Amino acid sequence: MNDSKIIDALLLPFERDLLQTPERAFLMRAEPHEALREDWRSRLVCEQGFKPAYDRLVQAGFETVPRLDGRFAAGLVLLTKHKAENRANMARAWILLEPGGVLVCCGANALGAASHEREAERVFGLAGSLSKHQARTFWIVRGTGAAPAECAEWLAGAEPRPVEGCGLVARAGCFSSDHVDKGSRLLMECLPEGVAGRVADLGAGWGYLSAEILRRFPAVTGIDLYEAEALALEDARSNLGDDGRAAFHWLDVGAGLPKVEPQKFEPYDWIVSNPPFHEGRKADPAIGQGFITAAWKAIRRRGKFVLVANRSLPYEAELRRRFREVTLLREAEGFKVYLASNRHDK
Numbered sequence: 001m002n003d004s005k006i007i008d009a010l011l012l013p014f015e016r017d018l019l020q021t022p023e024r025a026f027l028m029r030a031e032p033h034e035a036l037r038e039d040w041r042s043r044l045v046c047e048q049g050f051k052p053a054y055d056r057l058v059q060a061g062f063e064t065v066p067r068l069d070g071r072f073a074a075g076l077v078l079l080t081k082h083k084a085e086n087r088a089n090m091a092r093a094w095i096l097l098e099p100g101g102v103l104v105c106c107g108a109n110a111l112g113a114a115s116h117e118r119e120a121e122r123v124f125g126l127a128g129s130l131s132k133h134q135a136r137t138f139w140i141v142r143g144t145g146a147a148p149a150e151c152a153e154w155l156a157g158a159e160p161r162p163v164e165g166c167g168l169v170a171r172a173g174c175f176s177s178d179h180v181d182k183g184s185r186l187l188m189e190c191l192p193e194g195v196a197g198r199v200a201d202l203g204a205g206w207g208y209l210s211a212e213i214l215r216r217f218p219a220v221t222g223i224d225l226y227e228a229e230a231l232a233l234e235d236a237r238s239n240l241g242d243d244g245r246a247a248f249h250w251l252d253v254g255a256g257l258p259k260v261e262p263q264k265f266e267p268y269d270w271i272v273s274n275p276p277f278h279e280g281r282k283a284d285p286a287i288g289q290g291f292i293t294a295a296w297k298a299i300r301r302r303g304k305f306v307l308v309a310n311r312s313l314p315y316e317a318e319l320r321r322r323f324r325e326v327t328l329l330r331e332a333e334g335f336k337v338y339l340a341s342n343r344h345d346k
């Protein structure tokens with residue numbers, strides 16, 4: 001479904017005067033949609049933990065935070081495809097409301113919004129609902145009583161859990177949260193010996209690659225984890241925070257790694273990445289190409305960059321444009337692992 005249609009559906013109860021437009025409200029899973037016109041822009045506190053979207057919201061003039069806090073008379077939640085995340089967001093949203101506050105939730109039918117509506121009805125009791133634009137919009141009013149027992153259960157469902165077979169934790173909604181990604185495992189299997197010095201992990205997720213590198217290579221002096229999802233980075237911190245060599249950066253890698261004063265800039269000896277290839281529903285190889293550019297800019301002249309990607313993605317040409325030597329280390333299970341070294345100057 002078209003993104004602006006989902007906003008139209010979310011705001012429908014206000015447009016139809018079924019609810020009064022609030023002075024101030026939070027919006028979970030916010031995006032700077034055109035449909036959020038000026039009258040809403042000034043009323044909203046947006047929550048967005050994904051850094052590129054957070055930056056877009058700030059640039060479009062929305063008050064934005066990575067995680068909401070405080071008390072509100074009204075709240076809006078855009079439902080996603082992740083059931084555990086939606087349940088936890090509804091529970092958090094209920095807790096953020098003042099007694100008497102209104103919470104409006106909206107999601108596409110294709111993402112299972114109707115089943116969330118049924119759950120909300122059972123747990124909170126519905127104050128109203130609408131069906132339009134292939135979406136469900138439903139709202140509840142917080143009473144004066146204590147939180148329903150399901151709230152604690154739903155919040156617990158979004159807590160970090162053990163990832164099978166690696167001793168690390170991740171929460172639902174993060175990339176490959178219940179098992180180690182095949183591509184990442186493959187990258188670790190063919191990572192050359194001798195990884196040492198300063199290392200960066202671009203799109204580090206909950207920290208699998210970085211944790212393995214720290215475990216296997218004692219000569220690594222420091223590893224910088226760059227990740228756009230704030231909650232994934234929080235999980236990476238739980239997984240690696242005790243190792244003093246790890247540092248955590250909430251960052252849009254596509255916008256480049258932070259610039260340090262030139263005299264202090266210390267490029268990386270090694271960079272590893274299993275880059276994303278889509279944002280939301282849109283597949284876009286330009287995202288991975290942006291990661292390659294970021295790695296090229298931040299790596300030492302003789303540094304080594306190891307990248308894993310779905311074998312159909314057109315990354316080899318970009319690697320060759322940026323590095324003199326590009327070797328295909330492994331092709332298996334639908335992935336390719338490349339080692340690129342000896343960077344070009346331009």
Ligand SMILES: C[S@@+](CC[C@H](N)C(=O)[O-])C[C@H]1O[C@@H](n2cnc3c(N)ncnc32)[C@H](O)[C@@H]1O
Binds near residue numbers: 251
């Ligand atoms: C394919 S996953 C790999 C995760 C992790 N390295 C692993 O091996 O499990 C790509 C990661 O990049 C993150 N990501 C997506 N867009 C990003 C961006 N613009 N900047 C930084 N990280 C991004 C995603 O949240 C995701 O955690």
